Amino acid sequence: MAVLLSTKASTMEDWRDALLEVDPSLEIRLFPEAGNPAEIEAAVCWTAHDLGELRRYPNLKLLVSMGAGVDHLMRPPGPPPGVPVARLVDERLTQGMTEWVLLNVLRFHRQDPEYRAQQAARVWNELPAPDTARRRIGILGLGALGGDAARALVALGFPVMGWSRRPKQVPGVEAFHGEDGLAAMLARSDILVCLLPLTPETRGLLNADRLALLPRGAYLLNSARGGHMVAADVLAALDSGHLAGAALDVFEPEPLPPEHRLWAHPQVVLTPHAASITIPRSAAPQVVENIHRARAGLAPNNQVDLTAGY
Incomplete structure (x- = not known):
């Protein structure tokens, strides 16, 4: 099973390297090269692609925002039904x-x-x-x-x-x-x-x-x-x-x-939305922990209340 990483091209490799540093066993795929949709179990996203794309992954267990906010993941059509969403608290x-x-x-x-x-x-x-x-x-x-x-x-x-x-x-x-x-x-x-x-x-x-x-x-x-x-x-x-x-x-x-x-x-x-920028190596441990929790059938840490929107 694989993790799909979708963010700005300028930070994609930094995120991949940071996640692999925490858990070298992860199979990470960089959007848009997702491969077999049935193999994607977690998606770590910012705004690089239409949320409708995530509905192609039948075994998706977790959606992680790369920031403290999640409004970008709440836009129509929104997260796939039944998939928990986690935000960063870093x-x-x-x-x-x-x-x-x-x-x-x-x-x-x-x-x-x-x-x-x-x-x-x-x-x-x-x-x-x-x-x-x-x-x-x-x-x-x-x-x-x-x-x-x-x-x-x-x-x-x-x-x-x-x-x-x-x-x-x-x-x-x-x-x-x-x-x-x-x-x-x-x-x-x-x-x-x-x-x-x-x-x-x-x-x-x-x-x-x-x-x-x-x-x-x-x-x-x-x-x-x-x-x-x-x-x-x-x-x-x-x-x-x-x-x-x-x-x-x-x-x-x-x-x-x-x-x-x-x-x-x-x-x-x-300033150009630069007040505080996520540092991949700082945030990676909690992202990996939530991937492991999803695999174990547990709710993620810092789970978003989809009704409240945060």
Whole structure:
């Protein structure tokens, strides 16, 4: 029985080598060279091919996402019926996301855009010192990524709030949930960080109505999915000054078209969906463990609730 690997061509061999380093006995096939469909028992995927292809494999026991998110595997036609889906919960992936959040929270908190503008104009001017204890951070999503970022921000002395669909508790974080909780947190968030999974319920969450709830002069960070935000509404909030700035790593569509206004907006810091990239050698052990669990008839670790979408 074989494992089908499907990802960007630039990382395909790295993933194969990392999996074989953990278990040299694995037979790994690189999409589109799947061979006999009946021999594929597990598929480790990103977005390299139509999900309908997976329905050709009658003995598929496991589908593994190569990232923390699984929205790319939830698109129609979705995973084959009855096949469990596992996502990655990887320390290196989590650390990378927390680093991106800290980088951009501190960028805005410590007035980096203003000082860069002054440097370009050759202006020597000391700005009022920011007060960490008064800069309120709101985090959308308190899962593995959001929880880790929240703890890191608490350690720096920021007052941190977090919102999730269901009640969750993170030490040192003021927790909110539900629609009323969302509105309450947004109204107090000087910097808003989106780390939610993308589901039908969270798509378009960052729209004009919700952005208007933020204090004037707030900052937005989105490294979750482009589908969480209505780009036109974010641009309008930036143009009006309601948002003082935004750090954006994810977009719809991707790549972001060259003519899109976000590229050149002076209040936007833009990165190409690179906030945190899965490192194959770090993630491979848990992928191999889940392959072994599937062979033994066990449920995978970090199994996705297909109804909830994460």
